[in-house]
Amino acid sequence: MSETPELETKRLKREVLIRIIKAFMSDNFAENVRLIPYDMRPKGSEVPFRCCVYKERAVLRSRTIAGLGFAMEDDDERTLLSDFANRALERKRPESEPLTVLQNACKGCPSARVFVTELCQNCVAKPCMKACRFGALDSNGNRAVIDNTKCKRCGLCMTACPYHAIVKTIVPCEEACPVGAIAKGEDGLAYIDSQKCISCGKCVSACPFGAPHAKSQVIDILKHIKQGREVIAMFAPALIGHLPCKPEQVQDAFLKIGFSAVYEVAQGADITAKTEAKDFKERLDQGQPFMTTSCCAGYNELVKKHLPEIKPYVSDAKTPLYYTAEIVKKEHPNAVTVFISPCFAKRREVLDNPNINYLMSFEELGAVLIALGIEIDAGSEKEFSYQSSKEAREFALSGGVARSVQAAWKGDENAIKPVLINGLDKTAIRNLKMYANTGKCAEGNLIEVMCCTGGCIAGNACLGIVKEAQKKVSDYGNQGQSLKTAGEKRND
Amino acid sequence: MDKIKVKICRGTTCFVMGGDVIKSISDTVKEKYGDKVEIETVRCLKMCQSANAFSAAPYVYIDGTIISSANVEKVVNVLESKLNK
Numbered sequence: 001m002s003e004t005p006e007l008e009t010k011r012l013k014r015e016v017l018i019r020i021i022k023a024f025m026s027d028n029f030a031e032n033v034r035l036i037p038y039d040m041r042p043k044g045s046e047v048p049f050r051c052c053v054y055k056e057r058a059v060l061r062s063r064t065i066a067g068l069g070f071a072m073e074d075d076d077e078r079t080l081l082s083d084f085a086n087r088a089l090e091r092k093r094p095e096s097e098p099l100t101v102l103q104n105a106c107k108g109c110p111s112a113r114v115f116v117t118e119l120c121q122n123c124v125a126k127p128c129m130k131a132c133r134f135g136a137l138d139s140n141g142n143r144a145v146i147d148n149t150k151c152k153r154c155g156l157c158m159t160a161c162p163y164h165a166i167v168k169t170i171v172p173c174e175e176a177c178p179v180g181a182i183a184k185g186e187d188g189l190a191y192i193d194s195q196k197c198i199s200c201g202k203c204v205s206a207c208p209f210g211a212p213h214a215k216s217q218v219i220d221i222l223k224h225i226k227q228g229r230e231v232i233a234m235f236a237p238a239l240i241g242h243l244p245c246k247p248e249q250v251q252d253a254f255l256k257i258g259f260s261a262v263y264e265v266a267q268g269a270d271i272t273a274k275t276e277a278k279d280f281k282e283r284l285d286q287g288q289p290f291m292t293t294s295c296c297a298g299y300n301e302l303v304k305k306h307l308p309e310i311k312p313y314v315s316d317a318k319t320p321l322y323y324t325a326e327i328v329k330k331e332h333p334n335a336v337t338v339f340i341s342p343c344f345a346k347r348r349e350v351l352d353n354p355n356i357n358y359l360m361s362f363e364e365l366g367a368v369l370i371a372l373g374i375e376i377d378a379g380s381e382k383e384f385s386y387q388s389s390k391e392a393r394e395f396a397l398s399g400g401v402a403r404s405v406q407a408a409w410k411g412d413e414n415a416i417k418p419v420l421i422n423g424l425d426k427t428a429i430r431n432l433k434m435y436a437n438t439g440k441c442a443e444g445n446l447i448e449v450m451c452c453t454g455g456c457i458a459g460n461a462c463l464g465i466v467k468e469a470q471k472k473v474s475d476y477g478n479q480g481q482s483l484k485t486a487g488e489k490r491n492d
Numbered sequence: 493m494d495k496i497k498v499k500i501c502r503g504t505t506c507f508v509m510g511g512d513v514i515k516s517i518s519d520t521v522k523e524k525y526g527d528k529v530e531i532e533t534v535r536c537l538k539m540c541q542s543a544n545a546f547s548a549a550p551y552v553y554i555d556g557t558i559i560s561s562a563n564v565e566k567v568v569n570v571l572e573s574k575l576n577k
Contacts, residue, residue, distance in 0.1 A: 007510050007563070014509060015547045039544070244507040366508030370546050376504050377535055464512035 008049075009210030014367055015040065016063040017216065021371035024222055029089070030082035033068070037061045037081075055104075062102040066213040069220065071100040088219045094358065095215045098199045098347035101182070101190050106211035108188035112170045114153050116144045119165035131160035176206035178425050179306055198301035199345040200424065200451050201460035214344045214461065218364045224336045225258035232332055233259040234324050234356075235340035237266045237388075238396035238456040240476045241469025242342070242362050245376040247476045252379035257368055261332065265339070266388035268324030269295075269395040273404035273483060276317035280446060281411060288313070290419075290441040292432075293401045295319045297345035298424060298451030307429065310436035313447075320395060321346065325355035340365055342396070342459030345451060361461030390480040396456035396473055398422040402448040407483035417444035423453030495530045496574055498567070499553040503536030510563070511550030517564055521571070529571065 016036065023032035037057035041047075050056045062072060064081055068088040116128075120143035128144050129137040136150035137157055144166075146157075158166040173182045173190050181196035182203045190211060192203075203212040225231050233254045240247050254262045272295060283291050294300065294315040303311055321339055328337055338358045339350055350356045360368075369376060391404035402418035409416060419441060421428045432449070435441040452458040457469040498521075500506075500514050518531050539551040539558060548560035554570050 007513070011510055011561075018546060040547070244502045244504060244512075363508075366504075370505050370508055370540075374504065375536060377502070463508055465516065468512055468515065 006205055006208070006210075009208065010363070012060075012210060013063060013067075013213070014363060016060060016067050017218065017364060017367035018371045020064060020067045020216075021218060021222065021368055023085070024219060024226075025371065030085040033064060033085035034080055034082040036064050059102065059105045062104055063210075063213065066100055066102065067216050067218075069094055069215050069217055071095060071097065071215060072102055073100070089223060091220060094217045094220055096351060097192075097194050097197070098214060098344045099192055099197065099201070099204065100213055100215055101192055102211050102213050103189050105209050105213075106189045106207075107209050108184070109171050110169060111184060112153065112168070112174060113148055114146055114151055114155065114158065114166060114168050116146055116166050118143070119163050120144050120161075121163055121165070123162070127160040127162065128157035128166060131156040172206040172208060173203040173212060176202040178202065178429055179302065182212065196305060198298050198305060198451075199348055200298040200301075201344045204344070205460050214361065216361075216364055217358045218360060218368065221336075221338055221358050221360055222258075222368070230260045230332060230335040231258065232261045232263065232328055232335045232337050233340055233360075234263045234265050234321065234328060234337060236321075236342050236346075236396065236456060237264070237269060237393055238342040238459060238462065238469065238473065239340055239362060239365075240393070241396070241457045241471075241473040242463040243376055244464075245379065246381060247479075248381035248383060249376055249379040251382045251384070253369065253374055253376040256374050256379070257372060259338070260335070261328075262384075263324055263328055264384055264386070264388050265320045265324045266392035266395065267320075267327065267384075267386045268322065269320035269392035269404065270389050270483065271323040272317050272320045272395075273389075273391055273401075273408040276315050276401075277405045277408035277410070279315050279317050280405060280416070281409070284415060284445070289439055290435065290445040290447055291315050292447040292449050293317075293405075295395070295401060296449055296451050296456075297343070297347075297349045299449040301345060301348055302424065302429065302451075307432060307436065310432055313436060319349065320392070321349065321356065322353060325353060329355045342456045342462050343452065344461060362459070362463050363461045366463050388480060389483045390477045391483045393480050394473060394477040397470060398450050398453070398455040399448065400455060401450075402446055404483060405446060416446050419444035419447045421447060421449045422455070424449065424451045495528060496555045496571065497553075498529060498531045498555075498571065499534045499537065500531065501535075501537040501539070501549075501551050501553075502533040503540065505540040505546050506536075506550035509546065509549035514550060514552060514562055514564060514567060517567060521568075525571075525575065528575065 019036045023029050026032050037060040040060050041053050041056045047053050065084055068084050122143050134150045134152055136147045137144050179196050181193050182190055185191045251262045280291050292314050294317055336357045338360050341359050341361050347359050350359045391407045394400040399420050406416050454466045458466045521529050537551050540546045540549050550562045552559045552562040552567050559566050
């Protein structure tokens with residue numbers, strides 16, 4: 001999370017979550033949930049963002065519904081928030097689709113188009129008209145005008161104009177989505193097509209109104225903790241970069257929340273690294289030209305929904321979460337397992353894996369800590385019983401997965417040529433498609449794919465800034481033993 | 493002239509509500525104002541303790557002034573107005 005407009009919408013989402021959790025901890029959950037929009041915007045309060053206090057409350061009501069884990073499609077606008085709160089308590093299984101759009105938070109931005117501004121000088125040469133291949137430009141006598149029925153939004157007129165008088169407007173969510181899954185509907189508001197959506201959450205970060213929203217499972221998780229069930233936290237390696245405390249204090253924070261045990265998903269990352277190195281060796285021996293990594297949930301969804309042709313090249317190694325959950329379920333067969341995640345995309349993986357019950361994002365974890373008044377920096381220090389390797393700890397950095405495969409590699413080191421796809425956008429997807437269709441990748445042979453630019457430490461549900469997180473994760477990594485040197489001592 | 497003291501809260505509440513980004517001003521402030529300003533991160537300014545004060549986190553203390561819902565822009569503005577007094 002950098003200093004971008006999204007900070008303001010993230011703060012709003014977090015405040016709503018904190019209030020939901022506080023309400024859950026109180027003796028009147030339903031009523032206190034009902035009051036959230038009024039507590040946040042009481043009578044006579046300032047109206048910081050919207051047209052009036054009523055609109056502010058309506059949007060906050062929607063955020064509360066999503067925070068309780070429901071889709072906006074479920075809202076008939078006449079159900080009380082207290083009823084939603086009760087429904088959340090009764091729910092046996094969380095929602096399948098991770099994301100929803102809060103229609104009343106959506107501005108219904110103007111459609112993406114190319115637009116001639118008043119800076120147009122109506123020049124004699126008219127390079128814009130000459131540049132256009134679709135005959136979409138004309139002059140109305142004062143300035144150039146674009147016929148939107150003909151315009152293909154190629155942008156050639158923009159580059160041709162010597163005054164930079166032509167601009168392209170975008171719809172932030174549509175522009176951010178790498179797979180065209182979010183688009184304005186006939187009513188002008190954004191809708192997500194779940195058949196296409198890979199849950200990467202780029203729309204959530206892109207929308208300056210905070211309309212796309214994750215459906216939280218936090219109440220489901222806290223419910224199990226309150227009931228005294230054995231609930232186990234498995235946290236992603238990126239978390240170390242997103243808490244203001246030492247890595248050794250992380251366990252204490254989870255235990256204070258009420259989790260009964262804490263596992264580092266880095267433990268499973270060690271297994272992923274070794275399995276992937278072995279898999280890669282076999283593939284190279286068989287003459288396969290390249291292999292891609294398989295741990296990014298956004299990428300795995302992309303392969304399933306949009307890029308099946310690359311499937312034969314995707315490593316068969318399972319994700320670090322998969323192996324960790326397997327270990328946890330072996331050691332605690334009756335436990336409720338929760339993955340602590342930097343992103344929403346993992347929701348699909350959690351849903352499909354019977355060993356994992358729920359997902360709590362870093363944002364939600366932060367909200368729980370605040371609601372429960374836990375000062376993590378003051379917690380006691382405890383080492384993990386399993387010491388994860390340097391490479392496993394750095395799995396969350398762009399390049400980290402490739403480095404782990406290199407460290408676990410047994411054989412000629414020069415045989416591995418990593419290619420980093422650092423952020424899945426339309427261009428990256430086009431490249432992947434080309435590799436799959438031609439069966440060639442000129443840049444290298446081990447393609448590491450990370451959906452978020454910077455790696456999992458830049459996930460869309462993270463708390464801190466990427467630069468700081470990178471430093472903390474690397475520091476923690478450097479305290480660990482490398483897979484290269486530890487390989488022999490560990491039980492493979 | 494006395495140094496202007498800036499205390500950035502790195503408590504859990506301030507961090508979760510977006511405080512991490514404020515630390516990034518340290519380098520630019522040092523570059524621009526040298527030793528006229530002293531920046532430190534402190535465990536908790538205790539501003540978030542009362543009922544719903546978490547919603548106005550992160551907090552930053554500058555020379556007797558508490559900035560709520562702090563961001564880089566606000567901190568720099570207050571800092572400059574104090575320096576130009």
